[in-house]
Amino acid sequence: MTAHPALLPALMTRVVGAGVLSGLTRLSGGANMESFAFDWGEGEQAGGYVLRRAPSADYMADRPFGHVDEAALVMAAYAAGVRAPEVVGVLEPGDGMGTGYVMRRVMAEVSPAKILADPPPSLLGDLGRELARIHSIPLNSVPAAIPLMDTRAALAELRARFLSYGGDRPAIALAIRWCEDHLPEPAAPVLVHGDYRMGNIMVDADGLAVVLDWELAHRGDAHEDLAFGCMTVWRFGALDKPAFGVGSLDEYFAAYEAAGGVRVDRGRFDFWLVYRTLWWALGCLQMGQAWRSGADPTVERVVIGRRTAEQELDLVRLLEEEAPEGERGRALPAPPGVAPVPTGEPTNAEMVEAVQGWIEASIKPASQGHAKFEAVVAMNALGIVLRDLGAGVRAEDAVLAAALLGGTTTLAEPGLLARLRRAVLDKCAIDSPKYAALAAARAEWRG
Incomplete structure (x- = not known):
């Protein structure tokens, strides 16, 4: 905590009332924000809380809305009956602790691995119902700072970011071009959570307990939220259960529609599944850029930067049906050779x-x-x-990426799909060898 813990009692006295601070612990989760759990109060009046704050003022500089509006949004969701955190106070400049807010702590499980090992029977229905509730929040109750997403403009921004990062990753170029060619017509906007997935929900024996992490919220297409939690990466190895790693898409969609959600359009859902996988591929690259620029010097940033390989693997799996049947059955090129065993000084x-x-x-x-x-x-x-070290595997191919992005090369080109498959398999084996989809892709592609 960059601000001294001695400042926290004054904040809690202001927002809750007099008490005693105990058990202050930084939570390990949270890729972007800092979170601290603690107890406040005395005796039977003591309660658990969580402080969510930005690691630095610079970190919030380019965000579309700050913590004041984020807290207001979470409060609006809570008031609308969504299982959102209960916000009890918002940091002010005089608190000396940056920007953020304090919530009541919910005692439930957040680990995807533990949840998916034995999910409560109601969980898939809970996920559909809660998302329908989020999408039903009246937009006039949402803070004005929560932006409206223009999908065409957002896709153009992803293309620009890709080019700024070198524009040399063929799988990403393929996905950008596919999204541009399959861009759906604008949908009636709803409040989109933006990060609705395993890892951002807490679960107890009764089912879904709370929906966390509202920092990516915006107004937009409901199908974006529907698809995001169904991405391979957020199913945490449960590849046979496409809805959150919990169950089937049909069950999930039925629960969502029964709770008042919009009628699900499978084609629109498929677009957003590719789009958000692409978005996260570029998000991983952006994490590496944040470390490189000095904006976030943590080791976690460079490691997440290498998770791009997971998304490239997933993008090829999502888009391979675009190739002719003969290309889908083509054998893969041979993998790179193994480095020789050293005999001299330590390598x-x-x-x-x-x-x-x-x-x-x-x-x-x-x-x-x-x-x-x-x-x-x-x-x-x-x-x-x-x-x-010594593997000789690179993901960059600027010439091929440019051809895919420009549409002059497609998956109909003989041998291209096989090359892409080999490239993403080899890169993912280096960067994320335990990624569940890697073993599945090897089996499917005989790689």
């Missing part, structure tokens, strides 16, 4: 392996909370470097 790979082992044996066991999380992230980063 770069061996030195990285030594540091990784030291963190595993000495640093991680002695760490707690967020520090332990950071140790694991550092080990992951070194694992990527270890696999990458």
